Amino acid sequence: MKDLHLDQLISGFLDDTLSPQEKVEFESLMMRSEAARARFWELAEVHGLMSQAMVNLSVDDRGDWKVETRSTGLSTTDTSLWREASSLYRRRKSGVALVGGVLLGVLFSVFSLPVRGMPQQPKLTPLTAESFETGIAPAVVGIPTTVDNWSGDFTNVVASRDGLTPVDGDKMLQILRADYQGKPEPDGSYCGDLYRLIDVRSLAKQVATGDTVVRASAMFNMTAQPQHENFRHNVSIMAVTSDLIANENLFDAATIVEYSLASASRQSLRLDNDPQTWELSECELRLPPETEYVMVYVAISYGHSKNDLRRITFPGHFIDDIRVSLADYSH
Incomplete structure (x- = not known):
């Protein structure tokens, strides 16, 4: 059975519409629940972002998201990767921040272990x-x-x-x-x-x-x-x-x-x-x-x-x- 509240938190994070309190709740759920992390990636894939998240995403020493394209002259720092619903040419900022990249590592950890019903690196x-x-x-x-x-x-x-x-x-x-x-x-x-x-x-x-x-x-x-x-x-x-x-x-x-x-x-x-x-x-x-x-x-x-x-x-x-x-x- 799906947790509608969890889905709303994840969708809010992907769309950058969470309140400060909701962001705290979201990060807490992601940190402690493997099932919640698996659900995060399922919804991220629906948003058409999984490949970009896995292939193009890193964190620089300032804690910013960095989108690296494969082509000369295309590199941009953007904190709104999860909101990219069309192409990477948009240069938008969001308030999403992950302290020390800890949550990012936790989210990616779902791919290092077999998770039931969750696709591995393709x-x-x-x-x-x-x-x-x-x-x-x-x-x-x-x-x-x-x-x-x-x-x-x-x-x-x-x-x-x-x-x-x-x-x-x-x-x-x-x-x-x-x-x-x-x-x-x-x-x-x-x-x-x-x-x-x-x-x-x-x-x-x-x-x-x-x-x-x-x-x-x-x-x-x-x-x-x-x-x-x-x-x-x-x-x-x-x-x-x-x-x-x-x-x-x-x-x-x-x-x-x-x-x-x-x-x-x-x-x-x-x-x-x-x-x-x-x-x-x-x-x-x-x-x-x-x-x-x-x-x-x-x-x-x-x-x-x-x-x-x-x-x-x-x-x-x-x-x-x-x-x-x-x-x-x-x-």
Whole structure:
């Protein structure tokens, strides 16, 4: 039976809404109860934060949380890791503090001992890594129907330009337009889309456990743009079946999310206007056991507000270092 009060304390901690008294109670529970610590990580995973907490988190000598990204030029100290519901580009402070890092060590200790019903450090299976070093641009046919091919709107593979350098290797993908060849009614399009369909049927035994999480990440950047223009980035994952792919009426960019087995998405509020900084966006989805394919969606778009300026073309917007992997939490 679930302890609703404990869940409320954990959710409050993750959202940084606990009162000082509740923070004391939360820390006390975490220090003395293994079951409470296990429940903490279960809810942290629901928040889409487990991988970031385990891989990207450390405590520096000042007692601050430090988020270390894998890419050059991306390192930030941030006390609000648990509140990161979209991408790591947000720089927000919170009042959460753990004296001497003791509670942090106690929380991580749950992974050093077998805890019933609790996933251990996962086994990772890389599915794809793309930095566009081949120089081959994705297909321009919208959503793909064949596996292991990038496809979407008009793009071009380019080298460094306008003071903007690829984050990985010598090349990066430039988003050119928000439409593709033969797109019906392209007028009004303002999202530059990129898709990849990945076949996971060879991993059916692993996926069938229900303990498999697919992770997708990508880096985003743009040249300096007018301050009044708003741009966003997006990384999404969809779990789909062969039947959906075979249905021409349903396997469409406008309906795939609705008819997928499950989906997850991470959208930024705004792409920053500094070409010297690449922004990381990450997304995770626990795959239903029936999953046969994974569709990964990466995009840059104009703002979604009705007052935002929108065009079908993009003046200087880039994607690089896309990575997709499976994390197996079964044990």
